[in-house]
Amino acid sequence: MSRPDPEIARLLRRADPPAATGPADDLWPRMQQRLDHHPGFRLHWFDRVAIVLASVGVVFFPRVAIQVLYYL
Amino acid sequence: MLATTQAQEEAERLRDCANGDRDAFEVLFRRYQQEVFGWVMRILHDCGLAEDATIETFWRIWRAHARFDARRGFSAWARRIASHVAFDCLEKRSREPAPLAATGEPSAPRESPDHLVDLAIRRAFHELPAKLQVAARLSLVEERSSAEIAEALGISVPAVKSRIFRAIRQLRITLRELEVVP
Numbered sequence: 001m002s003r004p005d006p007e008i009a010r011l012l013r014r015a016d017p018p019a020a021t022g023p024a025d026d027l028w029p030r031m032q033q034r035l036d037h038h039p040g041f042r043l044h045w046f047d048r049v050a051i052v053l054a055s056v057g058v059v060f061f062p063r064v065a066i067q068v069l070y071y072l
Numbered sequence: 073m074l075a076t077t078q079a080q081e082e083a084e085r086l087r088d089c090a091n092g093d094r095d096a097f098e099v100l101f102r103r104y105q106q107e108v109f110g111w112v113m114r115i116l117h118d119c120g121l122a123e124d125a126t127i128e129t130f131w132r133i134w135r136a137h138a139r140f141d142a143r144r145g146f147s148a149w150a151r152r153i154a155s156h157v158a159f160d161c162l163e164k165r166s167r168e169p170a171p172l173a174a175t176g177e178p179s180a181p182r183e184s185p186d187h188l189v190d191l192a193i194r195r196a197f198h199e200l201p202a203k204l205q206v207a208a209r210l211s212l213v214e215e216r217s218s219a220e221i222a223e224a225l226g227i228s229v230p231a232v233k234s235r236i237f238r239a240i241r242q243l244r245i246t247l248r249e250l251e252v253v254p
Contacts, residue, residue: 004233005240009212012197015190018213019113027105028098030127035094035134 082146086137100146101130107147108154111224114214115158115206125161129154148223155206155224162202189252196246200239207232208239 058065088096108129113122132153140149197205206225210216211232218232225232 004211004236008240008243011189011193012208012212014186015193016117016197016209016213018215019117025123027109027123027126028101030123031101031130032094034127034131035097 079145083140086140086146089134090137097130097134100133104147104150105130108150111151112154112158112161114216115155115209116161117209121161121165125154125157128157132157151224152226155226159202159206159225162205166198166202166205192247192250192252193243196243196250199246200242204235204239204242207235208243211236212240 082100085096085100089100105126109122109126112125112129113119116122116125129150133150136153140146197208200208207221210221210224211218218229218236222229222232
């Protein structure tokens with residue numbers, strides 16, 4: 001594969017050689033901790049805002065909500 | 073045929089994960105953690121960050137299991153997610169002051185003119201926007217093909233080449249400003 005700029009490529013490889021991607025420690029224990037701390041379903045903030053707005057709309061404009069439901 | 077069977081098996085495991093089956097998730101994790109770690113390490117060049125990014129990648133996989141397309145294969149999908157995670161790490165890191173000496177030593181001996189050039193290159197590279205850094209590092213340092221980079225980043229091959237070109241141009245400008253002539 002031809003390098004777009006062999007000189008810059010050579011300098012980059014000298015300044016910051018290719019990564020050694022040898023075996024990392026087993027990360028499963030850390031992954032388990034992450035799963036334990038965030039087990040359940042979480043609503044995205046956008047979804048929460050949408051639910052709040054929809055609830056407010058139903059409370060203050062019940063007729064509009066019924067019409068929307070009808071056409072849905 | 074074997075690839076299809078494996079893809080189906082992985083799709084099944086992800087469905088099991090959707091039901092909270094951690095054993096299924098552990099199988100996927102142990103099978104792919106090395107590959108994911110190796111990929112993010114190529115982008116980040118920092119072992120600690122690469123481990124964090126690996127955990128974050130699998131966390132996103134755990135939560136996004138519904139978006140898995142069995143036709144593409146788990147490995148390609150995991151790599152795409154890992155690339156985005158690494159990209160986020162780089163963006164966060166780019167807001168911090170540029171290190172003069174990153175992890176690992178440059179090849180040139182200290183106090184040589186080459187060592188100063190190496191430090192300048194590292195600094196200039198660290199100042200690149202994250203998306204240019206990722207493309208340039210994977211192409212110029214890790215020598216991955218444009219097609220492979222494009223697939224991992226979810227962009228087109230011309231877009232990869234454009235980012236590499238812009239990265240090189242910016243590096244040359246920065247080196248000229250630092251009065252470093254390679």
